[in-house]
Amino acid sequence: MNVSMAMPAHGVESDRPAPPPLYARLFEAFEHAGLAWCSWKSPTRLPDAYAGRSDLDLLIARGDRQQALQILVDCGFKLAPDGPGRDDPAMTSFLGFDQASGVLLHAHVHFRLILGPSLFKNARLPSETAFLERSRLLPGRNPRVLAPEDAALLLFVRGQLEFSRLDPVQIARREQIDEKFRKDFAELAPLIDSVALRCAAEEIFDADLAGRVVRAIIDDPMGASAGLRREVAGALSLQRRCGGVEAALVGAARTLAFLFGAFNRRHLQTPRIWGRRAPGGGLVIAFVGVDGSGKSTAATMIRKWLGPEIDVVRVYFGTGDGAPSLVLAPFKALAGVIARFIKTKPKGASHGKISDRPPGPVYSALFAVWAMAVALDKRHKLITIQRAARRGFIVVTDRYPQNEIENFNDGPLLYRLPLAPDWLRRFEQAIYMRAHRAPPDLVVKLQVGPETVQRREPDMNPALIVERLASLERLQFPGAKIVCIDARAPLEDVTRKVKQAVWDVL
Template sequence: MRQDALHRTDPTGDPAADSAILQLILTVLNDFDRHDITYFYWKSSNRVYRGLTGDGDLDLLVAKRDQHRAQAILLERGLKLFPAVAYRDHPSVLSYLGHDEPSGRIVHLHLHVRLVAGASLLKNYHLPWEEVLAKRAIAHPELPIRILEPVDEALLLIVRGCLELRRSDPVVLRNWQAMTRKFALDRADLAGRIPRAALRRRAAELLGGDLADMVADALYCQPSLEHQRHLRRRIRTHFAPHRTYNELEAGLRSLTRATHLAAGYLNKRFLWAPRPWSRRAPGGGHVVAVIGVDGSGKSTIVATLRQWLGEEMDVIPIYFGTGAGRPSLVLWPLKLMVPLITPLFKTKPRGSSHGKISDRPPSRMYSALMAIWATATAIEKRSKLSAAHRGARRGLVVVTDRYPQNEIAGFNEGPLMPRLVGIPLWLRQFEAKAYSLAERLPPDIVIKLVVPPEVCARREPDMDPAVITQRIAAIPRLAFSGARVVSIDAQQPLADVIRAVKKEVWRIL
């Protein structure tokens, strides 16, 4: 689930847009009404507005007979089905994501065919109330959406609290205070809006008379839901025939999913291994390469894409450069030695990009040191190329800062050894073989950030102006083996650049 909007750092954020219902959601809901799709929002009415504005997920329960027509509408409106990884999937819950272009936000719509509840990692209980709740669903008094009738919302709140507030669930335990506070606020709000007798009658209809008084007392009396152990046991016993797995298998599956969750968290934060951990791209993943001269804004765009997509799907970044990005273990020791070796050379030979550059060709000492660097770089690029495309084949979206190429030697992530002297042929061939892999494994889309020389010189004052001009002229010649290439004017306002990039990336997903 996406994080709270207060913690967003998207440069395109607009305070006015934050409070507006997204046009894409409005269009979908209007289509549902126009085609007589039976649906309703079945979570707390206090948070339905967050779902409509894109600050939270929108959970809609659709009548089973209408599920295929509802999915057809979502696909027609540009939403796409993003399947969860196997250990987090539930056959009754479908995750659709869509790009609301005016706001730049990703809409996350959960399409529920059955009403399921339980632990966050394993929704093990089916609540067979879909039809009776749908018949009593009402139109929201102010918003363009159908919601639960308040008495049904209160009953469902009590049942969900009994099934979901369990400290044995690692996700719930981690967010225990926030979750218990959320249930307490919803409970207090509903207790002030509905009469006790109405809740008791509804509980008697759906749960039986023996539970009706206990459910009614749970809404109006103390203690809080998480401390009403007797009621929680009774609710679990009542719904035991509707479990997907028995207690033993459910426990083992929950443990397995918790282990996968921890491994996925570590991977997302630190390892960046090409393995899916949450939600995959439909039809397989994609490699998105962002290229441009230094100072064109590559790092900003890559960070923005990672944050934007990473809230809802599995995304890994890969840095193919040798600068300030994250190096591999192969290149890391050499980068530590660079500050020690650089003072040995007062000037850099012809072909270098930064620092004081002379007209002399590289010396044999410089060539020997650069050959070591070029060899390590070639090994790193070959390893990262393989990892990027393995990840894409597994359903990940891989966003790369730069991309190797063998069309232009000497710069723009091309082979380095052709401009050096005294390098044996076998070593040159070794490097060339690594870069030829990029030709065989092109990215799915290349975003070329185009800036004029003066803008680049202003952003990168240490870069040689002649090299800037040369590299800017070379960027259009890079074809990347027929990959889809999109050139974007990167000197326009950043919000416009990001909006254009998002539109192109979403198109290929």
């Protein structure tokens, strides 16, 4: 149990920002419960953690693990496990939603000090108990932090262990990482007591190596020789998860997995885990509404909000500006060419100049091919999103197939063709029934007025706008949680409500 008094540490400035309410409650609960805990990275990084730009690294005594996990949950955090191959039993991640700012907070909880390159933290620094006993509270409602000597020693050891020529993250961000280390050492330098630093070093290394480590920290912590780096790593060899050839193979495998994941995330978007899975398993979140209600904007916003912390894929179920699958792409390109020669569309269309005439034979044949291509595109995407959710992804969809209401977004199309053969109708209906039987976990209905739709979609038939707004109210998606949001409100309010609805189902 920590009993040290709150006191200034690490050169704390009076203008250091206060933690968001969620973190403040967590720190207070840890202290009230008497846990042995602290934030083990430099306090200079706290503003980024408070703003959601980086994670907050917490060290908690292993004996307090169960109580700490319960406190995290009670304070509103949700467990978010790392992806396969990147998890470690001594570490776990929790996500929290700061309602006031809309920021997603990431508390990275360590029960052991596990160090090494970002993709394979292989070593342990067995000093958790001593470091926690010497930790101290920052002023205000801020967290506990390490004593300056412990912080400097830990920072130096990390510098010797964390760089690997096989780690693309370290290579790409080498200059940025070095600059962070320099700033951290510069802040610690005037606070370090050399005697206390020597005592802390001798708890880990033999007297000779401890002396050289102390001299390096005081003289030039960023300029340690390769020989000293090898000695530091060798002194911790008994604390490795694996060594030798096995460590090299594991590191290489994780590097390849990371590179494929980065390429997949940017270009392929296949449902292969590249980072952290969703708390409690994958989810499908669908945004529905009439054209011009802001579905694409909301789906993009949620992907950007969750994407840095959880694996997210976005799927577009429409036939407009979004990306089609390989099944639909050639038909979509051909439809764009044909549409130039069609001046008037038959009854049932939503945009452009619409007549009261039923479809003619040529239009009917072309439209039947289009309807089949659209149905096959939706089937392909339905299979993709269900696999992605099963693998732990958050799937965000712009629209979702439905068979409840004719002549409404993303429903069957062949109803417009009176002469369409029954077998073709059955084939199409089977695909939309598949979506009916696998509804999204969350459906967010974005509600707007007819004037908003008319302004954003000037080519859309005014009478059809009123009809589709009424249809949106009746759409049920049996089995899904439905949240209705007034999308006419200011964007900030809509964004906050959408984030809250998504957070509630995570």
